[in-house]
Amino acid sequence: MNYVSAENLTKSYGLKVLFQDITFHVNEGDKIAIVAKNGSGKSTLLKILMGKEIADSGNVVINKDIQVVLFDQEIDFEGNLNVEEFMMTLDSPPILAVKNYHHALHTENPDDMEKALAEMEIHKAWDLENEMRQILSQLKITDLEAKMKTLSGGQIKRVALAKLLLETRAEHRHTLLIMDEPTNHLDVDMVEWLENYLSKAMVTLLLVTHDRYFLDAVCDTIWEMEDRNLYVHNGSYATYLENKMIREDNLNSTIDKANNLYRKELEWMRRQPKARTTKSKSRIDSFYETEKVAKTDTRKQNLELDFEMKRLGKKILELKNINKSFGEKLLIKDFSYQFQRGEKVGIIGKNGAGKSTLLNIIQGFEPYDKGEIETGETIKFGYFSQKGLQYKEDERVIDFIKEIGENFPLANGRTISASQFLRLFLFDDQTQYSPISKLSGGEKRRLHLMYVLYQNPNFLIFDEPTNDLDLPTLTVLENFLLNFQGSLIIVSHDRYFMDRIVDHILAFEGDGIIKDFVGNFSEYREKKSQESGKNQPEVRQESIKNEIPSASVSTEKPVANKRKLSFKEQRELEMIDKELPVLEKERNEILEKLNNETDYGKISVYSAELERISGKMEEMEMRWLELQD
Incomplete structure (x- = not known):
């Protein structure tokens, strides 16, 4: 069954064309x-x-x-x-x-x-x-x-x-x-x-x-x-990346051929004959088409910055027996950790567990109840928070970045301009000179990220950096962080992002306990699953961090072995199979009574009993699904 058909759909905002003459179908x-x-x-x-x-042109049929x-x-x-x-x-x-x-x-x-x-x-x-x-x-x-x-x-x-x-x-x-x-x-x-x-x-x-x-x-x-x-x-996502690479390779090949033809035709155009025959006019038209293809910009900026980061001293950051509570809620209990140069640490835990609080304590934004923190003299924090970007309403993107500096320092005394740095983060020239207020929510998040990195910190702290970022930007960010020589702390619920970047986990496990685990996110989840004896959702067995070239990211997931049921669970499954038909029969009997009953008092009793049985059936069905899975 066809749900949606769109033919030749086009939409623009001012001079910016979002999409042009696109056609697609959605089926059941x-x-x-x-x-x-x-x-x-x-x-x-x-x-x-x-x-x-409303689209500028084209048709949508739902x-x-x-x-x-x-x-x-x-x-x-x-x-x-x-x-x-x-x-x-x-x-x-x-x-x-x-x-x-x-x-x-x-x-x-x-x-x-x-x-x-x-x-x-x-x-x-x-x-x-x-x-x-x-x-x-x-x-x-x-x-x-x-x-x-x-x-x-x-x-x-x-x-x-x-x-x-x-x-x-x-x-x-x-x-x-x-x-x-x-x-x-x-x-x-x-x-x-x-x-x-x-x-x-x-x-x-x-x-x-x-x-x-x-x-x-x-x-x-x-x-x-x-x-x-x-x-x-x-x-899959990996298939998409492969297809995209093939398409871009084919396009580049077409452009190379067009460039060769363009150079030859350009010589002819410079000798343009005054007498325009039908044949010459046709050749002129073909020249402009060739020129359009030849000048297509397919350059993809890869973020490979050999930047001049401020030197990290021997002392980075050390936390000793830190405690923090809010009222009666204990968030952090006797937590100690010494951060190393180049270490990439992921912090995980449920919402409200205290992850953001720990980040604020590390940077001195929030007091702790007791303990001690020693921060190296050379540390320069770069903090990407969830609060969002602070900017003047009419301020342009390029001016906002230039407030930090005109240029970004690279190694060996080289620099790149603010505009070049913006291009590395997928801001084209037109967007750079647009007011920040005109950017989409995701573009503002990307600019916020850029603003943090452009300050050239040597200790990065990211609190949910992937929210509202698009996949192209995430790939750019991941490549940057993989090459980052400073220290890094990431709080994120993005499992793929964490698996690719971090090599160490600090896990908030409740009651103020923060567990130190060497490995990536999926390895931690697998370990917890084994410890609890529960059949957790499928985990990704291997770290993908060192397996993924920047141009092609593989997301193929290993098939998790299905755990056999214990004797107790097998008996529980058998009991559910026996009890569900009995409850179904009781439910149907009550429904029949309700349909034939006129006494309001009895109707209320039957209705309450029906709700009780339906609730019990729902619980048993959910448990049956868990055991089957």
């Missing part, structure tokens, strides 16, 4: 990831499909029988609603059936109850509330009475994500689910749960994400938006 069951540099038009394309933007649902970066909500009320604002038949059922429970009108029960059955809405609570619980939202206005930005986004997943589940007609960076503000456990949920769900998906493990696990097709075009790649 497709799971598509969109990859592009920030500012290339990813979000604009999604808004066109939602009807929130099947009248499907529903298009968007998970956006900007969340609209009424602040005085609590979480449960916000979730129930969905305008779908199953949700309305649940609302009518609750209303009927508080009235004494048998006709209302009879109608509500019929709606619940028609829309299969009995398990919807339990599913809502389970989804919220997986996303670490447990207080359903909390007002939306009291939640943090990350919590609001997680509630909105839960609402979207419930809406997709609640609608029984065909749905196209559009998601713009759904993994931002989720910790690793949440990301892996969502990854598992979407990979198994029978859903048609259009996704923008920078999380390459998530992309590989969920999607089977990649749309690449580059140079105003859209290229379709079937397969």
